[in-house]
Amino acid sequence: MVDFNRFTLANGLKVLVHEDATTPMAVLNILYDVGARDEDPEKTGFAHLFEHLMFGGSVNIPSYDEPLQRVGGENNAFTSNDITNYYITLPAENIETAFWLESDRMLSLAFSEKSLDTQRNVVSEEFKQRYLNQPYGDVWLKLRPLAYKKHSYRWATIGKELSHIENATMDDVKAFFKKHYTPQNAILVVGGNVKTEEVKKLAEKWFEPIPAGEKYIRDLIQEDPQTEARQETVKANVPLNAIYMAFKMPGRLNEDYYAFDLLSDILSRGQSSRLYNSLLKEQQLFSDINAYISSSLDPGLFIVEGKLVEGVAIETAEKAIWAELEKLKTELVSETELTKVKNKVESVLVFSEMGLLDKAMNLAYYELLGDAALLNQETGAFLKVSAEDIKRISNETFNPNSSSTLYYLTEKNA
Amino acid sequence: MLNRQQPPDFKQVSTINFIQPEKKVLDNGVPVFTIYSGEQDLVRIEFIFENVNWKLEKPLQAIAVNSLINNGTIKLTAKEIAEQIDFYGAFFQTEYVQDQSLVTLYTLNKHLHSVLPIVKDVLSASQFPQHELDIYIQNQKQKLQVNLKKNDVLSRKEFAHALFGNTAYGVNIKAEHYDALKREDLIEYFKAAYAPNNCTIVVSGKFNDAGFNLLNDAFGKDWEKSNAVKNSFNFSTKDKKNIYIEKPEALQSAIRIGQLAINRKHEDFSGLQILNTVLGGYFGSRLMNNIREDKGYTYGIGSGISSLQQAGYLFIATEVGADVCPAALQEIYKEIDILKNERIGEEELNLVRNYMLGSMLGSLENVFSHADKFKNIYFSGLDYSYYTHYIETVKSITAEELLTLANKYFTTENFTEVVIGRK
Numbered sequence: 001m002v003d004f005n006r007f008t009l010a011n012g013l014k015v016l017v018h019e020d021a022t023t024p025m026a027v028l029n030i031l032y033d034v035g036a037r038d039e040d041p042e043k044t045g046f047a048h049l050f051e052h053l054m055f056g057g058s059v060n061i062p063s064y065d066e067p068l069q070r071v072g073g074e075n076n077a078f079t080s081n082d083i084t085n086y087y088i089t090l091p092a093e094n095i096e097t098a099f100w101l102e103s104d105r106m107l108s109l110a111f112s113e114k115s116l117d118t119q120r121n122v123v124s125e126e127f128k129q130r131y132l133n134q135p136y137g138d139v140w141l142k143l144r145p146l147a148y149k150k151h152s153y154r155w156a157t158i159g160k161e162l163s164h165i166e167n168a169t170m171d172d173v174k175a176f177f178k179k180h181y182t183p184q185n186a187i188l189v190v191g192g193n194v195k196t197e198e199v200k201k202l203a204e205k206w207f208e209p210i211p212a213g214e215k216y217i218r219d220l221i222q223e224d225p226q227t228e229a230r231q232e233t234v235k236a237n238v239p240l241n242a243i244y245m246a247f248k249m250p251g252r253l254n255e256d257y258y259a260f261d262l263l264s265d266i267l268s269r270g271q272s273s274r275l276y277n278s279l280l281k282e283q284q285l286f287s288d289i290n291a292y293i294s295s296s297l298d299p300g301l302f303i304v305e306g307k308l309v310e311g312v313a314i315e316t317a318e319k320a321i322w323a324e325l326e327k328l329k330t331e332l333v334s335e336t337e338l339t340k341v342k343n344k345v346e347s348v349l350v351f352s353e354m355g356l357l358d359k360a361m362n363l364a365y366y367e368l369l370g371d372a373a374l375l376n377q378e379t380g381a382f383l384k385v386s387a388e389d390i391k392r393i394s395n396e397t398f399n400p401n402s403s404s405t406l407y408y409l410t411e412k413n414a
Numbered sequence: 415m416l417n418r419q420q421p422p423d424f425k426q427v428s429t430i431n432f433i434q435p436e437k438k439v440l441d442n443g444v445p446v447f448t449i450y451s452g453e454q455d456l457v458r459i460e461f462i463f464e465n466v467n468w469k470l471e472k473p474l475q476a477i478a479v480n481s482l483i484n485n486g487t488i489k490l491t492a493k494e495i496a497e498q499i500d501f502y503g504a505f506f507q508t509e510y511v512q513d514q515s516l517v518t519l520y521t522l523n524k525h526l527h528s529v530l531p532i533v534k535d536v537l538s539a540s541q542f543p544q545h546e547l548d549i550y551i552q553n554q555k556q557k558l559q560v561n562l563k564k565n566d567v568l569s570r571k572e573f574a575h576a577l578f579g580n581t582a583y584g585v586n587i588k589a590e591h592y593d594a595l596k597r598e599d600l601i602e603y604f605k606a607a608y609a610p611n612n613c614t615i616v617v618s619g620k621f622n623d624a625g626f627n628l629l630n631d632a633f634g635k636d637w638e639k640s641n642a643v644k645n646s647f648n649f650s651t652k653d654k655k656n657i658y659i660e661k662p663e664a665l666q667s668a669i670r671i672g673q674l675a676i677n678r679k680h681e682d683f684s685g686l687q688i689l690n691t692v693l694g695g696y697f698g699s700r701l702m703n704n705i706r707e708d709k710g711y712t713y714g715i716g717s718g719i720s721s722l723q724q725a726g727y728l729f730i731a732t733e734v735g736a737d738v739c740p741a742a743l744q745e746i747y748k749e750i751d752i753l754k755n756e757r758i759g760e761e762e763l764n765l766v767r768n769y770m771l772g773s774m775l776g777s778l779e780n781v782f783s784h785a786d787k788f789k790n791i792y793f794s795g796l797d798y799s800y801y802t803h804y805i806e807t808v809k810s811i812t813a814e815e816l817l818t819l820a821n822k823y824f825t826t827e828n829f830t831e832v833v834i835g836r837k
Contacts, residue, residue: 022453023779024775025775025776025779059418060418060419061418061419065697065698066698066765067421069696069697069698069765069766069768069769070424070764070765070768070769071424071768071772072426072427072768072769072771072772072773072775072776073769073772074696074697074769074772074773074776075697089776090772090776091425091427091772091775091776093424093425094422094424094425094772096422096423096424097421097422097424099422100418100421100422103418104418107418117710118706118707118708118709118710119710120710121709121710121711122706122707122710122712122713123713124710124735125666125710125711125712125713125733125734125735126713128665128666128735129666129712129713129733130713132665133565133664133665133666133733134563134564135560135563135564136560205416206416209416237563237663238560238563239556239559239560239562239563240556240559240560269500270496270500271484271492271493271495271496271500272493272496272497272499272500277493280549280553281492281493281549284549284552287552287553287556287557288553288556288557307556307560309552309553309556310556336501339501340497340500340501341500343500343501343502343503344500344503345503346503346522347456347503347504347505347520347521347522350454350455350456350522351454351456351520353454354454354779354780354781354782355779355780356779
């Protein structure tokens with residue numbers, strides 16, 4: 001159970017407070033309701049590049065990191081296709097420093113040319129390090145445009161290509177800030193050894209004077225229902241053949257979300273899972289096999305991916321995956337197997353309450369979903385899933401006509 | 415009117431409280447250290463075994479035993495073990511590190527009595543079936559092939575081998591080592607290492623007398639002792655090597671440079687940690703400021719000092735654009751030279767002091783982190799005065815003393831330099 005108090009400032013900024021007196025630390029987490037899905041198709045990778053620029057100094061404070069480190073704090077951030085999330089952890093008695101820094105960059109950035117220059121380079125190196133210079137690193141750059149034709153999920157957070165980042169201008173940066181980085185588009189969570197009253201005073205002092213700005217109204221082009229099987233083959237300098245299968249599934253707010261999460265657990269959570277035992281251990285077709293969901297806010301993807309044992313034909317491996325998926329469509333999952341994945345989820349949720357930062361991030365995310373209280377109803381939502389639900393969603397999902405399959409082959413076989 | 419240019423007042427962290435363990439002993443003599451916290455109804459139990467009987471001709475013995483330990487006992491198959499553990503929502507993890515092999519159980523307390531007997535079965539009666547070993551060999555060889563395509567992984571392997579040679583710390587694992595794995599060797603190692611006289615148990619969470627009794631019932635008896643010899647190595651300090659593996663298609667080069675240094679047992683260790691923080695140990699470090707934030711050569715660069723039981727080493731590691739690799743190397747050496755020739759300014763040093771104290775406080779996030787802090791000192795033969803000394807050193811070390819340490823330990827003429835990619 002993660003308790004919290006909640007209030008909204010006059011400029012529309014939502015604030016949540018989680019009091020936890022067992023730690024001497026505090027966390028300030030701020031979620032901006034903007035991600036790669038909000039980008040212009042010709043300027044992709046921008047939300048993430050912008051995240052880097054948020055550390056390049058703000059209107060009244062030339063350096064963001066230094067004053068924070070000086071009071072014993074640390075920070076970081078991440079960008080996804082849906083959100084951009086910034087967080088600070090620091091000794092609770094110095095919490096006001098976090099308010100000072102975080103509010104100033106919501107007020108306005110320094111917009112320094114030097115910072116833009118540097119971060120363009122840094123992000124280009126990140127692009128190389130994580131996507132281009134790793135075996136299989138560019139899979140998502142291939143798989144997204146195969147699975148999505150219209151929706152902005154068709155590009156990854158890093159962007160479609162290096163040139164989009166290299167061409168970013170200061171005008172782009174300013175426009176993006178004005179459009180998305182407003183109090184109305186943000187959720188602030190303060191957690192740890194703090195009191196709600198004190199947080200309220202600090203929020204009013206530092207954040208409330210920031211102009212509300214204009215509310216960003218999201219109007220994304222939605223994907224048409226997929227009606228044909230999609231297939232692509234790439235060859236690259238990798239040692240092993242791999243297969244990636246993506247199936248369309250509903251978005252995070254759909255009531256079946258929890259069933260999909262358990263379905264991926266049945267297939268691939270741990271050494272008792274189906275794919276591991278059947279495809280890796282018994283049939284020995286894969287040396288590595290996984291299933292997971294993308295958990296995106298708009299309709300997402302159910303992924304099955306694996307690396308093939310050398311000498312196994314990719315068609316054989318693909319057929320074996322389909323056989324496992326077909327089983328889910330025709331046979332009910334046993335009560336024991338369903339209870340097993342539910343028990344595991346229950347454990348994971350209890351263990352996740354041991355981390356202050358995790359709790360703060362989760363509160364912010366669930367508030368974005370509509371209500372932070374949903375976080376505490378998760379276990380119940382998982383427990384409600386039935387074997388019939390699993391069978392039903394398997395039938396709705398695992399069809400060739402809603403699948404996108406990528407063969408990622410080694411050049412050795414070319 | 416709010417003055418946004420004026421930073422709020424702040425305080426340096428004054429006290430840091432460590433939860434110290436209570437020690438008990440099982441009936442067969444296995445020491446159990448409990449770090450207690452009653453907030454969540456769960457527990458982590460770590461079974462820690464020293465690595466023993468090192469044989470260069472069988473370098474994967476200990477690693478394979480650790481990975482395969484839950485792949486079948488006399489009573490249970492691999493799948494049955496996994497199903498039972500998962501059914502109770504528990505987590506069974508294995509980890510092999512340079513000095514130790516760990517088996518860790520995470521469970522909600524309500525299932526402790528159900529899962530402990532499974533873990534006992536695994537730790538005392540594992541069988542290492544041949545077909546499980548065959549699958550392991552096949553899949554590990556494939557993973558190795560993928561890893562060898564990663565320049566940073568390759569740089570780590572080459573660096574460790576350059577520093578530590580053919581010991582458990584440095585041996586360069588190749589595919590043929592996997593092919594040479596024999597079931598008898600695994601059984602032999604299992605019997606030698608996973609024995610009560612080579613085991614320390616560290617428990618963290620809500621663990622009371624009832625829990626201890628369950629643990630004692632399972633592990634305090636019917637568990638065979640062994641005669642094993644703990645690994646022991648000696649390393650020379652002046653073996654400088656230059657390793658360059660060219661990858662003509664690389665977009666980035668992985669750089670890893672450094673040398674043998676001291677470990678946690680040495681009185682200079684805390685001071686060296688401060689020096690490391692200044693150089694490359696945090697986001698605002700000199701290497702990050704220069705090579706990422708000023709030059710934009712890399713997504714990240716860092717330095718570290720690592721404490722093993724029988725050695726210590728310091729290193730600087732990064733992946734940089736292939737075209738700027740020589741420039742990046744030059745800048746790294748330049749920063750080390752500055753560290754050796756100029757006193758660290760008061761403002762920077764105070765920032766680092768505060769940062770490190772905040773970081774230490776923040777690293778004690780929950781009861782598991784307190785247990786980790788205990789393991790750090792216990793397995794180095796130290797007690798909690800180590801942390802008192804660390805905190806005192808962070809608060810009071812002078813720029814002069816740091817300059818001396820820099821010249822003593824950053825002897826770049828002895829640095830091993832590994833570059834994978836292009837330069």
